[in-house]
Amino acid sequence: MTPSRTTLRASIGTVSAAVLATTVLTGAPATAGATTAASPTSAASAATASVKFVDIKGDGGTILKANVFTPAGADGTRRYPVIVLPTSWAMPQVEYMAQAKKLADSGYVVVGYNSRGFWQSGGQIETAGPEDIADASKVIDWALAHTPADPQKVGMGGVSYGAGISLLASAFDKRIKAVAALSGWADLIGSIYSGRTQHLQAAAMLGGAGALTGRPSPELQGVLKDFLTSNLSKEDEMIAWGKKRSPATYLDKINANGAAIMLGNAWGDSLFPPNQYADFYEKLKGPKRLEFRPGDHATAEGLGLLGLPNDTWTNTKRWFDHYLKGTDNGIDRESPVLLKSRSTGAYEGYKSWKDVPSAHRRIELNDTRRIHTNLDSGANGGLIFLSSMLDQFLRLPPMASVPLLPRSLAAVWQSERYETEQRVRGTTRLHTTVTSTAESGTGIAYLYDVGPLGLGRLVSHAPFTFHGKTPNQPFGVDLELFSTAYDVPAGHRLAVVVDSVDPLYIEHNPMGARLTFSSPADDPSYVSVPVRD
Structure with a gap:
């Protein structure tokens, strides 16, 4: 049954309040973090990292708006691990400011950049297409050329869209040694078209938020139109489009490159249900970790974007510390599957996903x-x-x-x-x-x-x-x-x-x-x- 225009308008209207609430939760606090991090007092202090805003040329010369945090006291005589953070869908470049400053204060160069097609970055929204993957490598190139970043200690991470881009980039750029992919996807079609059923509210939210904050490519506009109007004559094309943007498609490349990959998601994620992450996790061959917590899309780590204490971001830092700095913090010896019960809030550790049920x-x-x-x-x-x-x-x-x-x-x-x-x-x-x-x-x-x-x-x-x-x-x-x-x-x-x-x-x-x-x-x-x- 094809939904009418009235149905689609109602669905988009239904999710608008949720989009606004999520933006407030994950975006506005990061802006506040940017004000603190970029103030003269903060930048001048010998005990805190410095920050500057820069333009980086991405694939094809497209300008990506970025911010760069450098550890305090960096004088060019030593190299630091570098972490690259692509922004979430529809989020501005200041999204990660609070967490980036924390990481830089502990000895990382951190580059956060606005994904192409959104806000002030150039280009069009390519939905984690080849251009976005190439952008990630261009940002790494820039960091190695313009900051005291160590080329042997490169990490990537992010929330939602940033998570997907990070996983995809790890398949094509061997320099990436560690990834933290939070509230992301491994199988795009398995996420918003699971059971061969269109996830109406999820697709409407993504389409509406993209149109409000960026410039959707003609390809994306066409895919969304066919998806929301149930144009089954284009189903094979839609599936091929989604497969091209799914990290699971490039699993062999990811495994061959061997990056240490941490996956985090929420049990109730409305965009990227946990099943597809769990399936992907089981097939990874390198160092890996899987964390599931109560909540919806990006809410498990959302409060951490305020700079508030947050278990997901704490473990993300521990993951980077071990696999980029070589810190012996024990995360590699812990149970690699960490689950938080919806009923009790208690954590449980398992040696693999298949061992979760007895x-x-x-x-x-x-x-x-x-x-x-x-x-x-x-x-x-x-x-x-x-x-x-x-x-x-x-x-x-x-x-x-x-x-x-x-x-x-x-x-x-x-x-x-x-x-x-x-x-x-x-x-x-x-x-x-x-x-x-x-x-x-x-x-x-x-x-x-x-x-x-x-x-x-x-x-x-x-x-x-x-x-x-x-x-x-x-x-x-x-x-x-x-x-x-x-x-x-x-x-x-x-x-x-x-x-x-x-x-x-x-x-x-x-x-x-x-x-x-x-x-x-x-x-x-x-x-x-x-x-x-």
Whole structure:
């Protein structure tokens, strides 16, 4: 089903407040940090790093606006490790000022630059295309030529867009020895087109923010138009466009270059769900680290951009200290997978992502369920940014009264009451058989923690879309729900809900279509929930 202009305007309007809130969280404080760092008193002090604003020629001579922090006392007689920080999508060049100053005060040259196409930097938004990768190398060239940077100790990092560019650059520039990619992506299509379903609010937010703060390239404008209008005739082109911009595509090059890579993300990231980062992490061969925390896109590290204490930025510095300075701080001997529970806020360490669950609990999806499409049952994933931030700070995930969900619109199955706490850890998987009255359709699967009064708290969810199916002929569906760490209290149940509408996504159910979920004897339907005993 193609969304109308009214639907798209409403979706963009819905995310506008969230975009503003995120900008305030991650952008405005950095401006304040810039004022402090660039003041004459700060620059003149022998105990603090100096900062200057410069123009750097990127690929093709495009001017990139940048700021450079140099350690106090640098006199050209010694070299320092250098860290390059490309800005996030739609963020100004002062984004990292507070963290850059901290790093420079501890002995790094730090170059933060505005990604091409945004704000005062030249060029157009190429969405981490070849020009952006070449820009990263040009900035490294400039740093080595104009600062006391050590060519043997080059690091890159950043949040969101800066994370993606850093990972991509590590595949093409062997000088990069360490990367910290926070709230980034490894698989662009697997992020905003997971389950072959357009993530409507995410794409609308990215498109709107890019248009407000930069100059989208004609290619980007065309891709967004085809994506948001469900132009399936261009699907192969869109997938190829996204693959070209996905670090996972260049995994062999990244592994061959051997940079030490730290990945950080939030369980509820509305733009880049954690699954794609976890899959990428497992395939990395060099030194690596994976950290997941509660929150949404960039909120796990957002407060650190104010210069406030922040676990993500603390570990980022430790990562660079060890792999660029050679500091024996023990980070290489710690459990490389670090998870923070959404329920308790406690940290847990694991030796690999596959070792996170110790068992799996199956919920049998017995009996047949038939639903009508095109109407929201009341089960949904919430709103971009807002819902996961409420979960992060108040532990209030999206909720639904499971007994009151209309069974004509939502297929519902429930487990027995659990006698002991169930610590859900990792990726829940659904397997079922679907029959549709139409050749195309969309379903959204949800996993709820249901208390004694029937109130369900969202544990995880994921969408799926199909095309080209023979009407009234059954077909199998296998779906990974977004990874998480959530504790289901003793005495509660888990509920599996599948409906056809969610404001986060574009759905493809023709008017009047129906979906049937069955469990054939030779291919039973189930949900497998990963738990830690």
